Amino acid sequence: MTTASNDIIALLDQxxxxxxxxxxxxRQEIAALANRDIAALENILALKTTQLQQLQQNDALLAACADIAEQKQQAWFxxxxxxxxxxxxxxxxQNDINxxxxxxxxxxLARFKTELLASRGKSGLTYTSKGKPAVESKGKGIKA
Known part of the structure; x- marks a missing residue:
């Protein structure tokens, strides 16, 4: 194998x-979702972004290899x-599952919010222009 082949193998291994x-x-993300751990989710999101950028950089390096077309024909590749x-x-x-x-x-959570709003006062339960439930908080103290 040539030096170029070794470089390609190293990139593929990476x-x-x-x-x-x-x-x-x-897999850590789904565990954090199950635990509703917001701090962990933020850290995992940053890590995933970095990992995806590194994958993209490696793809670019592979595409830039001089004899990549020739190596693509090899069985090991x-x-x-x-x-x-x-x-x-x-x-x-796994991403689809997440x-x-x-x-x-x-x-x-949306269903729970609706139930909470409804229990606060059925007479004041209204809907926003987007169809989301809301409680009208105008009381008897408002004068028009």
């Missing part, structure tokens, strides 16, 4: 490591890329 770290971050694709699909699947979990959590 991509695998970054995808491993991203998958770990995604195809095997490594197939492994990376499988790992990327796992990251996407998104569904977050959406369900938001729906639960």
């Amino acid at each position: 991509q695998k490591q970054l995808l491993d770290e991203l998958l770990l971050s995604l 195809k095997q490594k890329v197939a492994e990376l694709d499988a790992q990327l699909e796992e990251c996407k699947r 998104q569904q979990t977050l959406e369900q959590s938001q729906l639960t």
Whole structure:
């Protein structure tokens, strides 16, 4: 193997490591979502952003390699890329799970808010122009 091949292998190995770290971050994210740990979610979001930027930089470095077109024809390259694709699909699947979990959590909170507003006073429960429930707080002390 040539030096260029070794550089490409190093970049592909680095991509695998970054995808491993991203998958770990995604799994930590769902745990933080379950615990409703806002501080942890903010930290994980910053970490995920950095990891995605690093993946993008590595992709650019791979694309800029001099003999990448030639190396793409090699069996070892195809095997490594197939492994990376499988790992990327796992990251996407975990991200979809996280998104569904977050959406369900938001729906639960919205339903809880509506129930709280309704219990505060049925006569004052109204809806905003966007269809969100709200309690009209105008009392008898308001004079027109």
